[in-house]
Amino acid sequence: MKKKLLNLLFVLALLGVLIVPVSAAETPEVVIFHTGDVHGFFAAEDGVIGHDVIAAELELSKAETPASFLVDTGDATQGNFFVNSNLGEAAIDIMNAAGYDAMALGNHDLDFEWSRVLDFAALADFPLLTQSSVIDSDTAIEPGVIIERGGYKVGFFGITTPETKQISNGGFDRSFGTLDELIEYSTQTAANLRAQGAELVICLSHMGVFPASGDASFGTSYDLSSGAEGIDLIIDGHSHTPLDEIINKDGEIPIASAGSNGEFLGVVEFYDEGGVLKPRAYSLTKDSLAGTAPDASVTAVIDKWLQAEEAAGGEIVANNPVALEHDETTVRTRETPIGNLIADALRESAGAEVALLNGGNINAPLPEGAVTRGQINDILPYSNQMLLAAVTGSVLREALEHSVSVYPQAQGGFMQVSGLKFIFDPAKPAGERILYIEVGGKRLEDTREYTLTTNDFIASGGDGYTMLTGPFESAQIVGTDMAGILASYISAHPEGLDMEIEGRIVMDDKVPGSDNVIIIGIYVVGGLSLAALIWIFIKKKSVK
Numbered sequence: 092m093k094k095k096l097l098n099l100l101f102v103l104a105l106l107g108v109l110i111v112p113v114s115a116a117e118t119p120e121v122v123i124f125h126t127g128d129v130h131g132f133f134a135a136e137d138g139v140i141g142h143d144v145i146a147a148e149l150e151l152s153k154a155e156t157p158a159s160f161l162v163d164t165g166d167a168t169q170g171n172f173f174v175n176s177n178l179g180e181a182a183i184d185i186m187n188a189a190g191y192d193a194m195a196l197g198n199h200d201l202d203f204e205w206s207r208v209l210d211f212a213a214l215a216d217f218p219l220l221t222q223s224s225v226i227d228s229d230t231a232i233e234p235g236v237i238i239e240r241g242g243y244k245v246g247f248f249g250i251t252t253p254e255t256k257q258i259s260n261g262g263f264d265r266s267f268g269t270l271d272e273l274i275e276y277s278t279q280t281a282a283n284l285r286a287q288g289a290e291l292v293i294c295l296s297h298m299g300v301f302p303a304s305g306d307a308s309f310g311t312s313y314d315l316s317s318g319a320e321g322i323d324l325i326i327d328g329h330s331h332t333p334l335d336e337i338i339n340k341d342g343e344i345p346i347a348s349a350g351s352n353g354e355f356l357g358v359v360e361f362y363d364e365g366g367v368l369k370p371r372a373y374s375l376t377k378d379s380l381a382g383t384a385p386d387a388s389v390t391a392v393i394d395k396w397l398q399a400e401e402a403a404g405g406e407i408v409a410n411n412p413v414a415l416e417h418d419e420t421t422v423r424t425r426e427t428p429i430g431n432l433i434a435d436a437l438r439e440s441a442g443a444e445v446a447l448l449n450g451g452n453i454n455a456p457l458p459e460g461a462v463t464r465g466q467i468n469d470i471l472p473y474s475n476q477m478l479l480a481a482v483t484g485s486v487l488r489e490a491l492e493h494s495v496s497v498y499p500q501a502q503g504g505f506m507q508v509s510g511l512k513f514i515f516d517p518a519k520p521a522g523e524r525i526l527y528i529e530v531g532g533k534r535l536e537d538t539r540e541y542t543l544t545t546n547d548f549i550a551s552g553g554d555g556y557t558m559l560t561g562p563f564e565s566a567q568i569v570g571t572d573m574a575g576i577l578a579s580y581i582s583a584h585p586e587g588l589d590m591e592i593e594g595r596i597v598m599d600d601k602v603p604g605s606d607n608v609i610i611i612g613i614y615v616v617g618g619l620s621l622a623a624l625i626w627i628f629i630k631k632k633s634v635k
Contacts, residue, residue: 125162127297128329140375142186148356169199169473173397183214184392186217196225205264207261222267224267224276248280248294250273250315251297254306292321293324298312323344325344326347327348331351334346349374359372408578409582411457427450430448430508431592438544444541445530449548454469462578467578478566483537487541496524498598503554512593515598545559550566
């Protein structure tokens with residue numbers, strides 16, 4: 092009996108020895124919390140976690156794993172009225188309070204011009220990262236950084252999509268490099284960080300995991316994953332793609348992503364597996380973090396900016412009888428009621444024959460009832476001027492060709508229109524898809540000039556509309572507040588704006604009346620054939 096007891100104690104002791112290492116092995120060595128494409132959603136609300144909870148979760152992790160970090164992949168400073176009303180300052184202030192360690196620049200972080208990016212760098216307690224070609228001589232922005240914490244040195248560097256040169260005001264005069272150059276640059280930057288002692292190298296990539304504009308030449312994080320070397324992890328932003336787990340293909344760099352609009356907190360945990368740090372990833376949501384008490388100091392900072400938002404945006408500016416929905420994909424692929432409404436408002440305000448509004452400019456639904464300034468600004472968040480210029484019909488045709496060039500792929504440059512109707516055939520090659528255009532009820536004349544209003548972003552060649560830059564060089568400014576124009580238009584129609592799909596943009600394979608033309612053609616050919624037969628018959632008779 093005594094021997095059996097001793098044997099049992101020995102087995103239990105052995106198990107105890109075994110249990111301790113297994114338990115220890117399940118404690119991560121390094122934890123990376125990450126957000127991306129927050130677009131101003133820092134305060135807790137339906138579906139939104141709240142950065143006071145994110146800050147608290149970071150501190151809980153540091154207690155268990157000292158080498159815990161919080162980073163962002165860009166597009167934090169622009170999006171809703173909460174940040175737009177203060178040109179992004181609220182975002183940086185809250186991120187400072189939450190304890191961010193680094194942030195890559197996203198394309199929308201450049202929307203307030205490059206000078207504002209330099210302001211962000213001065214305000215931030217953490218480095219703003221992007222490729223060195225973008226930085227040029229502005230040393231306030233950094234290509235990469237090494238942070239030592241909890242016994243580990245972790246290197247971070249940032250990549251901003253080359254698409255920024257076409258879609259953000261602050262990117263027009265910056266150099267972002269080609270995809271091949273970025274792959275080579277990422278490999279070299281990773282090697283440089285290793286040489287400086289980094290044990291982990293993480294790329295904060297605002298590239299997206301699919302081409303956001305439909306143009307694959309700009310590249311994606313998948314391209315970096317398969318082409319670059321020496322990187323342990325790519326954390327992706329730009330395409331708003333939430334990934335529940337890490338993308339980890341053999342021979343490629345693993346990718347993680349945390350979606351958008353503050354709805355997800357991405358977590359990547361690195362475990363020691365035979366002396367090598369290996370990542371595991373997952374996402375946290377508002378529901379899964381319900382048990383985490385918010386950090387009171389961060390809550391106070393958020394509340395300060397919420398009060399400022401209420402003061403700036405709480406004014407009721409219109410009473411809207413009819414709610415209009417918004418869907419990001421729909422406004423970037425087809426005619427929509429909300430697109431028709433806004434384009435009509437802009438055309439009427441400018442006194443133009445035609446208005447073009449890029450679908451990517453529309454960002455929220457129009458609610459029914461009392462509408463506040465903040466809600467209108469959420470619909471049209473970009474600080475664009477409206478311009479008016481004369482363009483020929485051929486230039487207008489070229490612009491519409493560009494609008495549908497990547498259909499059915501959604502792109503921010505897809506135009507919502509007013510004052511014109513057009514038909515396009517998506518089966519035809521890009522550049523040859525427009526079959527028919529009419530302006531003011533009459534067929535477009537290529538040589539005639541038409542007055543066109545659009546925003547300064549498009550007029551400057553944004554979203555690839557380079558054909559408009561010439562005509563708009565001497566454009567007239569007809570509005571500096573698109574949101575205000577929309578509010579005034581709604582207020583001027585108290586009877587309601589029952590906007591519907593009107594056939595302004597039609598997908599078809601024939602021009603209007605083409606069926607009639609074919610029928611008439613058949614009759615004409617048939618009549619001529621019959622006349623020819625009669626003539627031959629008469630001729631033969633006369634010969635006889």
